[in-house]
Amino acid sequence: MTSDNLWQARTETHPDRAVVTLSGELDITAVDQLRDLLTTTLRANPVVDVDLSRLTFLDSTILSVLVTAYQDATAAGGTLNLINPIGHVHRVLTVTGILPLLEPGDTAEATPPHHA
Amino acid sequence: MVSARGDESLSLAALITAEQVPELRHAVTAAAAAGLPDEELKDFVLAVHELTTNAVRHGGGSGQLALRRLGDQLTCQVSDHGPGMTGQVPALPDPTRPGRRGLRLAQHLTAGLVLDNTPTGLSATVTAALPKGKAR
Numbered sequence: 001m002t003s004d005n006l007w008q009a010r011t012e013t014h015p016d017r018a019v020v021t022l023s024g025e026l027d028i029t030a031v032d033q034l035r036d037l038l039t040t041t042l043r044a045n046p047v048v049d050v051d052l053s054r055l056t057f058l059d060s061t062i063l064s065v066l067v068t069a070y071q072d073a074t075a076a077g078g079t080l081n082l083i084n085p086i087g088h089v090h091r092v093l094t095v096t097g098i099l100p101l102l103e104p105g106d107t108a109e110a111t112p113p114h115h116a
Numbered sequence: 117m118v119s120a121r122g123d124e125s126l127s128l129a130a131l132i133t134a135e136q137v138p139e140l141r142h143a144v145t146a147a148a149a150a151g152l153p154d155e156e157l158k159d160f161v162l163a164v165h166e167l168t169t170n171a172v173r174h175g176g177g178s179g180q181l182a183l184r185r186l187g188d189q190l191t192c193q194v195s196d197h198g199p200g201m202t203g204q205v206p207a208l209p210d211p212t213r214p215g216r217r218g219l220r221l222a223q224h225l226t227a228g229l230v231l232d233n234t235p236t237g238l239s240a241t242v243t244a245a246l247p248k249g250k251a252r
Contacts, residue, residue, distance in 0.1 A: 006138055025138065025141075027138060027165065028137060028172070028173070029134075029138060057141075059166060059169060059218070060169070060218040061218075063217055065214075067212055067213060067214050070212060071213075088158040088159075095221070095225075096217055097208065098212075101211050101212055102212075
């Protein structure tokens with residue numbers, strides 16, 4: 001499938017959280033795989049940072065996946081943060097009002113987490 | 117002065133299917149790159165992408181795309197084979213809720229979104245203004 005070449009995900013597990021780094025372009029063809037990845041990661045890690053610094057494109061279907069994962073995380077007592085969005089990804093998350101709610105607060109440590 | 121009718125050209129025409137959504141996005145980017153600066157290009161491409169995604173999800177699964185330059189404007193029309201649409205473009209949902217943001221994004225990121233119900237389905241057109249000096 002074309003979508004296999006469009007995006008990649010890498011997950012790092014830290015003592016206090018998991019960091020999922022997404023790269024490339026995320027669109028409707030990635031919805032099912034990304035949803036499964038975030039669900040699985042949240043099951044093992046109540047706090048998940050989604051690093052968007054290498055993501056160049058996302059669309060409305062991916063916004064719904066991220067927001068749903070955030071809902072699932074908070075319902076389970078954890079959280080999901082969007083970190084380091086750049087360029088147009090930052091713009092889309094901002095105009096939809098999602099970024100202020102899903103980016104870590106002022107007290108949160110930016111990635112990488114304090115880990116030797 | 118409104119541009120002359122003769123000043124119209126078709127930049128891209130393509131069939132839309134689910135598998136081709138990413139390819140179409142790249143083709144629209146390539147075709148529009150000469151006319152639009154970076155930020156406007158990305159806005160326009162996402163808007164068109166949202167329309168093609170809508171055609172696949174809600175418009176009967178397929179459609180047609182036509183990218184045109186009309187004088188100092190770039191337009192992209194996406195026609196689908198779905199039930200059409202009544203009412204307004206849905207408002208953005210609460211930021212913490214999933215939901216349909218595509219059409220509202222397309223409207224917000226371009227100079228305009230026009231929706232028409234046709235006998236065969238929904239026709240959605242977004243427009244971007246070409247900067248002066250790049251209009252030809």
